[in-house]
Amino acid sequence: MDKITALQTHNLTHTVTSKTGDLTILKGIDIEIKEGESVAIVGASGSGKSTLLGLLAGLDRNTSGEITLYNHSLTSLSEEKRALLRGQYVGFIFQSFHLLPSLEAIENVMLPSELKGDKQARQKAEHLLEQVGLSHRLTHYPRQLSGGEQQRVAIARAFASEPKILFADEPTGNLDEENGKTVIQLLFDLNRSQGTTLIMVTHDNALASMCDRQLIMSAGQLKEGNL
Template sequence: MSSALMLDVRTITKSVATQEGALDILRPISLQVMAGESLAITGASGSGKSTLLGILAGLDIPSSGEVYLNGHCLTDLDEEGRAQVRAENVGFIFQSFQLLPGLTALENVMLPLELRGDKQAKTLAMKFLRHVGLEKRMQHYPQQLSGGEQQRVAIARAFASQPKTLFADEPTGNLDSHTGEKIIDLLFELNREQGTTLILITHEERLASLCQRRIELSAGEIISAKDI
């Protein structure tokens, strides 16, 4: 594993205004993740996990504090700058899939590769769709796929980009146990073979236990942090 620092989070908070006043979603949080590490973020619903993941990935900005991703200070950049950093460094697996309905499974996986000018886009996309067991569904549109199949397309898309850091929000949440096991194996294969930094939210104990480190959130604070 590399000793380079991939993620450096410095005393971030997140508050939103409500009719009753400011609501603190994240209280001061600091953490560091080295390149190639795997980190599980756990905690009950409403503990701030998804908000934290979004800030770490540069999809959102904190109310205070700083986030450095692969040396880039996300909190100093505008949305265009953060989008550029994400394009160069980050892959996502969302709970809501984020597939484009007018594109086939294959085209959805190819799109980010084509946008960055990858001449092997189709080959890579087909390879990772086969990896997730969708070799017979490549020409289907999202509405023709089950929820679990759509999740697998989203996972193939994230893997095909071969990102430096992969952020995953409940990556096995919509999958049956057999497919979930295959996806878990894929996640850690990517982490191990390509040195991809893996940061994931999960309620699944087996998935959390496979990560090298684990933090638990409660009411927007880290209440425990341990190496596994």
């Protein structure tokens, strides 16, 4: 049986306005990603990888072209409707973590499941934080954690929402080798056990080559690569 299409774009283009004039970051991107695939996006710094990830996840609205997430056109939706779709389908690990500063590590991780009314939210969050090696930091606030620890809290939080598609922007960028390996293992475990589609930006060629597909971002275009 053919696999379901999780995400598709048609002529995806994105232009931002800056002080020096309009800047077209993405220039007509066409991709199709099937449910359960793992996809690495690689490319030079400033080539538009984070911009692309944010648009694909429905965090921001593209200026022209189409993005379809599980048969829902993101482009035509209001911010509220996009937020609902994100809640239903999407997990996101940000390059800069985006933890809530006034919440403890465990409260940050609990939030997505609590919002869904999950009575087991705290228990699940504890387990996830244990899996990323942070059992001893449950009640620390983000400012009391190192960059790598914050990254692992952000990863645990993304898992807590049990997303169908997990986007990760440089998920191992702030981690030492040991913690990097743990996180990679967790990402691919989730991919295999839950069929979660993984779409990640990375500079790590070893990680990129573990994915089913590699896409190379260059000059606003995305090409299939081979690592």
